[in-house]
Amino acid sequence: MAWHHHPIIAFDTETTGLSPKNGDRVIEFAAVIYHLSHRMEVLEEGYVSHLFSVGRPLPRLITRITGITDKMLVGAPRFEEHAAEIHRLLGTGIIVAHNIGFDKQFLTSEFQRVGLDWPQPVAEIDTLRLSRASYPGISGHRLSDLATRLGVRLDGAHRAGADARACGEVFLALARRAALQSEEPEEVEAWASGRALA
Numbered sequence: 001m002a003w004h005h006h007p008i009i010a011f012d013t014e015t016t017g018l019s020p021k022n023g024d025r026v027i028e029f030a031a032v033i034y035h036l037s038h039r040m041e042v043l044e045e046g047y048v049s050h051l052f053s054v055g056r057p058l059p060r061l062i063t064r065i066t067g068i069t070d071k072m073l074v075g076a077p078r079f080e081e082h083a084a085e086i087h088r089l090l091g092t093g094i095i096v097a098h099n100i101g102f103d104k105q106f107l108t109s110e111f112q113r114v115g116l117d118w119p120q121p122v123a124e125i126d127t128l129r130l131s132r133a134s135y136p137g138i139s140g141h142r143l144s145d146l147a148t149r150l151g152v153r154l155d156g157a158h159r160a161g162a163d164a165r166a167c168g169e170v171f172l173a174l175a176r177r178a179a180l181q182s183e184e185p186e187e188v189e190a191w192a193s194g195r196a197l198a
Helices: 060-066 083-090 100-112 125-135 142-149 160-177 186-194
Strands: 010-015 028-035 044-051 094-097 123-126
Touching: 010 044, 010 060, 010 083, 010 100, 010 160, 028 060, 028 083, 028 100, 028 125, 044 083, 044 160, 083 100, 094 100, 094 160, 123 125, 123 186, 125 142, 125 160, 125 186, 142 160
Parallel strands: 010 094, 094 123
Antiparallel strands: 010 028, 028 044
16 A cells, blocks of 8 residues: 555654653643645645653753743643543554654654553664664754745744654655655655665
């Protein structure tokens, strides 16, 4: 089945720090779900967004970067309450994230708290690697750099919803540019990683 017949799930997380091994947790998860036509046009779009309480004050640096405050998390659920829903979502299609390894380590840690392994998506696309493969002579590969390069709007950077949407749109823009219409998911995964298509 061609890759674009699967749901495209672009997602992002915001966290309390840089490493779950140091006790850092996910405080926000958002995903934009795209359903595409055979011409890679968006037919339908879904959206999921959650803020999570971590039971302790946020570091000031995180509030400064994300704009998420302790007050915004008052009464918010714990990640565990939505873990199964997020796990199920990420296993239903092709997942896309910028620097996916960062989000993956945090989500894996959160899933393990409730006895879940990393889900088995159809394919995993890292738009950071895709940017480096697409623009090898350019040094700027942040999501904002890539969005600017492709004319994709990124309002509210460093909030999961805005970053997830921009990530999905830059992936689709580059896939359309490469005319990836008949490729299988594993071929698109290889292309996004900078490996030659068979």
